[in-house]
Amino acid sequence: MVKTTGEIDTWSTSLVEPARSFDYWIGAVCECFLEMDITTPVRRGFDCSIQRGQLDGIGVNRVQGSAQHVYRRPASVARATANYYYLLCKTDGDWRVLQNGNSSPMKTFDLVLLDSRRCYEFNFPVTADTLSLELPIPWVESWITDPDRCIGQRIDGRTGWGAALSAYACQLTPHLAIDPPLPAPVLADQLGALLALAYGSEIPATLSEQKDAAKLMDVIVRGIRLYYAEPGLTAGHVARRLRISKRSLHRCLNGAGLTFSGLLSDCRMAVARRMLSEPRFDHISISGIGLRVGLSDPSHFIRQCRKSLGVTPAVFRRQR
Structure with missing residues (x-):
């Protein structure tokens, strides 16, 4: 009961007789998203529909329809064969979400990040009109350094970076996903950057050299993980973003027997290894993966892969 237009998949209760609408919807949600329990x-x-498009590795889903209460229970989590983070934004009314001990009342255009590896529930009391972005776990963890601390927490969609994230996310539609106005990786990276900014409290706005060395090291490593994809990234760039001196950054790393270039290379190669290992990234060229990890010179990317992975990226991809 799936109607496909181009590359957009549509699940709609209008495709079945009214008596079967709700049962069909439960099956559609389990097919399109994850196994969940639903009441209404x-x-x-009852009347609902989902439209779905794919933007790079991100699933863009638009849900419209009747009120419902959705539960992800322990049995469903235990049976899962694939998991994701989901960024939800309701576009037409208040609702409530519960995960990770956070019970958050949500307003129109607020956002929340959920982790399908844990139980959750959310209640749409009037309508279910929602944007749901299906985000690969490694992708989220390459942008947000501590997702466990973020899941289930409301992002205010009307102020600060939350407003920018909400406005941008609400422009993403299944139609845009299959016919993007810019390269899909560019749009996906823009989403990741805004998501990181919305959780910007993870990296303190100010630091002094008198801070505990272990805490400073943690912040530096997080900064590298946040900005590694920028071509030409230097220790000076990261230090300015973290509002510490370049000298403090190098002194902290040297005290632990580490170097900025070594940490940056390790971070980039870890992401490159993941992308080369997963078939869903096969449509991205070798040079494209290099660009995604901040290495715009293809020959330099190949040399780094040979040093880190033992073989060229093309060979590594073929041998996985």
């Missing part, structure tokens, strides 16, 4: 106060006359 309007079983008679």
Whole structure:
């Protein structure tokens, strides 16, 4: 009962007789998203639809329809064969979400990040009109250094970077996903950058050289993980972003027997290894993967892969 237009998949209760609408919807949600339990106060006359498109590695889903209460229970988590983070934004009314001990009342255009590896529930009391972005776990963890601390927490969609993230996310539609106005990796990276900025409290705005060395090291490593994809990234660039001196950065790393270039290379090669290992990234060229990890010179990327992986990226991809 899936109607496909071009590369957009559509699940809609209008495709079945009214008596089967709610049962069909439960099956559609389990097929399109994850196995979940759903209840509704309007079983008679229940009507919902999902449209789905793929933007690089991100699933862009638009849900419209009747009120419902959705549960991800322990049994469903245990049976899962694939998991994701989901960024949800309701576009037409208040709702509530619960995960990781956080019970968050949500306003229109607020956002929340959920982890399908844990139980959650959310309640759409009037309608279910929602943007749901399916985000690969490694992708999220390459942008946010501590997702466990973020899941289930409301992002205010009307102020600060949360407003910028909400406005940008709401422009993403299944139609845009299959016919993007810019290269899909560019749009995906823009989403990642705004998501990181919305959780910007992970990297303190100010630091002094008198801070505990272990804490400073943690912040430096997080900064490298956040900005590694920028071509030509230097220790000076990261130090300025973290509002510490370049000298303090190098002194902290040297005290632990580390170097900035070594940490940056390790971070980039870890992401490159993941992308070369996963078939879903096969549509991205070798040079494209190099660009994604901040290495715009293809020959330099190949040399780094040979040093880190033992073989060229093309050979590594073939041998996985």
